[in-house]
Amino acid sequence: MTDRFRLTIAQLNPTLGDLPGNAALAVGAWQQAQAAGAQMLALPARFLSGSPAGDLARNRGFLDDCRRTVEKLAADCANGPAIGIGAPWRVGARVHDAWLVLQGGRVTAQVLRHGGGAVFDPAPISGPFAVDGLRLGCTLGDDALSPEVAETLAETGAEILICPAADPYHRSRHDQRISHMVARVVETGLPLVQLNLTGGQAEWVHDGASFVLDPGGHKRLQLPPFQDAVAHVDFTRGPEGWRAEPGTMAPQPDExxxxxxxxxxxxxxxxxxxxxxxxxxxxxxxxxxxxxxxxxxxxxxxxxxxxxxxxxxxxxxxxxxxxxxxxxxxxxxxxxxxxxxxxxxxxxxxxxxxxxxxxxxxxxxxxxxxxxxxxxxxxxxxxxxxxxxxxxxxxxxxxxxxxxxxxxxxxxxxxxxxxxxxxxxxxxxxxxxxxxxxxxxxxxxxxxxxxxxxxxxxxxxxxxxSLPPYEVLDAILEGLIERDESTGALVAQGFDPDTVRRVVRLVRFSEWKRQQAAPGPRLSPRAFGADRHYPLVNAWRDPG
Missing domain, CATH: 3.40.50.620 (HUPs)
Structure with missing residues (x-):
């Protein structure tokens, strides 16, 4: 059994729906992995399709094209490192968010997101898969936020965790990712690779900033945010198990x-x-x-x-x-x-x-x-x-x-x-x-x-x-929008009751405008359009 494993990780910017172009990006990263002597290339979630694909991910023609593109990619990259790549994937009548492992010209493993989602169907937890004798476990997308999937993988023999994501940026999001991933390595005692897309798609901006953690939560590699990058991560096995060797540590800018x-x-x-x-x-x-x-x-x-x-x-x-x-x-x-x-x-x-x-x-x-x-x-x-x-x-x-x-x-x-x-x-x-x-x-x-x-x-x-001073207005809006606070809660914080009620009325009345507004990048945890939708007509009034 191998005592050394080189994994190439690539945070890149796919274009939604450009299956040939995204496959070409994958081939370019695979060639770098091959030149570096890596055993595997890992790409983020939904890399082949681009993200977020919405209901396009359930279109039968698109799913058929995804399968054909994956099969061609496997054939084209048969002689070299394995590839892990995210794509929407149909299994029978169900459509899954999948991370597919390509080796020797074919798909040798398919990891299906356990939690499903708004577009994708849920699936049983997928077990570990083997690459060059090493058993790897994959927590796909939001599956990494819960202990269940990672603990199951550890219990069934996984030696390293890979967490491919298509996670959009918002302020403080990177710190949240690290916190969740530290919890996974503490729970499992396994090293972990968190891998994210880069690039913008309408309201979502994927910020990359991929990283590698050793057991105990020690960061061993950090890629830059908002920038394409390919890195090679060396893992070695010692008396205490697998550990990542130190790599690049790109600084993370302020908010x-x-x-x-x-x-x-x-x-x-x-x-x-x-x-x-x-x-x-x-x-x-x-x-x-x-x-x-x-x-x-x-x-x-x-x-x-x-x-x-x-x-x-x-x-x-x-x-x-x-x-x-x-x-x-x-x-x-x-x-x-x-x-x-x-x-x-x-x-x-x-x-x-x-x-x-x-x-x-x-x-x-x-x-x-x-x-x-x-x-x-x-x-x-x-x-x-x-x-x-x-x-x-x-x-x-x-x-x-x-x-x-x-x-x-x-x-x-x-x-x-x-x-x-x-x-x-x-x-x-x-x-x-x-x-x-x-x-x-x-x-x-x-x-x-x-x-x-x-x-x-x-x-x-x-x-x-026409409006309260912006310092007051913005503080009220942050409570209403980011924290879903009630009128009464905001008044209890010291805001003028009439001002709060007036702002609440303005926000409610303006929903029809927002639903016709141009898209824009999500920066906060709760952005209009991307995260917050209210019915245009509803009779409920906040009693506060």
């Missing part, structure tokens, strides 16, 4: 950098996987559009971004100047399309219908919708993805105009509260990384960060005319 990287990766992969190379956005001189422009410049390169000023009669000169200065600092193209004429034309058209009424939010929304019309026209004409710029605070309370400033294809700030928008701007001014394609230095004018937020849809308007 501000990880959030920023997730927004950039989410945007870049959404565009690349959708066939877009250029983007357009309205640049108002406010902090939200400024941050979106900076994210887009860092992701796409300044040469692939168009910014548009859309001044109305209420636009301040300082905001127009701030937008121009922002474009100059980033080195992006700036167009100016005034909406004064179109707004006057619409107002005249509606004059008879609106006779005898007082101007109100209706007239303000017309301005926003005219901006959406012009931006969508540029997007359609030039094939540029229109980026929307509403932060999570605004998305939560509906402080945005449907078919207006919500019009577009992707929103990098969808899960970033307003207070975090300000801090992220400060972070970017103080930090630059090699992967950023935008310029170094203070790219966001401090005047934009410092001025009171305003939609500038009427004279002297500020956001706080």
């Amino acid at each position: 501000w950098e990880q959030d920023y990287r997730a927004m950039c990766m989410g945007l870049g992969d959404y565009m690349r996987k959708s066939g877009f190379s250029r983007a357009v956005l309205g640049l108002s001189g406010g902090v939200d559009s400024t941050l979106v422009a900076t994210i887009a410049a860092d992701t796409l390169g300044p040469e692939n971004l168009r910014a548009v000023r859309l001044p109305s009669v209420h636009s301040s000169q300082h905001s127009l100047d701030d937008a121009a200065e922002q474009a100059r600092r980033l080195g992006i193209r700036m167009d100016t399309l005034p909406i004064v004429g179109p707004h006057q034309a619409v107002t005249e058209t509606l004059a008879d219908s609106f006779a005898g009424t007082t101007p109100d939010l209706t007239e303000e929304n017309i301005q926003s919708r005219l901006r959406g019309v012009l931006l969508m026209a540029l997007s359609n004409k030039f094939g540029e993805l229109l980026l929307t710029t509403g932060n999570k605070s605004e998305v939560a309370v509906g402080y945005s105009t449907i078919y207006g400033d919500m019009a577009g294809g992707y929103n990098p700030l969808k899960d970033l509260y307003k207070t975090r928008v300000f801090q992220t701007c400060r972070w970017r001014n103080e930090n630059h990384r090699d992967w950023m394609r935008g310029p170094m230095g203070e790219v966001i004018p401090p005047a934009i960060i410092a001025k009171p937020p305003s939609a500038e849809l009427r004279p002297d308007q500020t956001d706080q005319d």
Whole structure:
């Protein structure tokens, strides 16, 4: 029996549905494993299909293609290391989240996720499988969060645990993964490999950050977050069993950098996987559009971004100047399309219908919708993805105009509260990384960060005319959304009862807008769209 085993692990970025392309990525990693003398290549969960596949994973034609691709991959890689790869897999009439072991030109083991899930059927716990005389156990996806599967594998002879995942990023998620995996190695006394995808898919961003633990929870290898990587892990067997030799220990950035990287990766992969190379956005001189422009410049390169000023009669000169200065600092193209004429034309058209009424939010929304019309026209004409710029605070309370400033294809700030928008701007001014394609230095004018937020849809308007101060609003929203707290619980924490009830009403009433909103990357444990869905019509009222 072998006393040394080399495992190659690969955290890579598959494209959902691109089975030949994802198989080619697997072959490339397999060739590196072969050159390094590894006995096995391990790839993350759902690598072949991409993730999350949703109901595509139950499509019969797609499942047949997955099986054919796996069989071809096994044949093409018959002479060399074994491969473990995740894919949706049909067994009889049931569809499973599977991790398939390929050796000698065929599938020699299939590990089916015990817990099933929203799309996949549950399965009995799969036992260990052998590669070159070593018995390996696999806890697939969420099966690794519970002791049951790992303990069963240890009891049935597994000597090393492999935990392939397709786990999306959110703040503090990496620490949670480590905590769960430490529990598994403490319970089983076995070394463990946790392996995650990289790359963005609509609202999910897979952050990689794969790692290896020895018994006792000692970390022996840590791969970087948000970055493709292939590493070779050597295991040796001694008197106390198998242990991993030390490997690379990539640092893990703080939450501000990880959030920023997730927004950039989410945007870049959404565009690349959708066939877009250029983007357009309205640049108002406010902090939200400024941050979106900076994210887009860092992701796409300044040469692939168009910014548009859309001044109305209420636009301040300082905001127009701030937008121009922002474009100059980033080195992006700036167009100016005034909406004064179109707004006057619409107002005249509606004059008879609106006779005898007082101007109100209706007239303000017309301005926003005219901006959406012009931006969508540029997007359609030039094939540029229109980026929307509403932060999570605004998305939560509906402080945005449907078919207006919500019009577009992707929103990098969808899960970033307003207070975090300000801090992220400060972070970017103080930090630059090699992967950023935008310029170094203070790219966001401090005047934009410092001025009171305003939609500038009427004279002297500020956001706080309609909303509580953002520090208060965001604290209430975090309780309502991230922690599912009741009105009474928030009032007990010291928040003004009328303010809490007003925010609750705004969040409830705005659900219909959110269900029509563009996707955006998940950053928090509870993101709109990805994690939180409320019925559009329901009669329940919080008694608090």
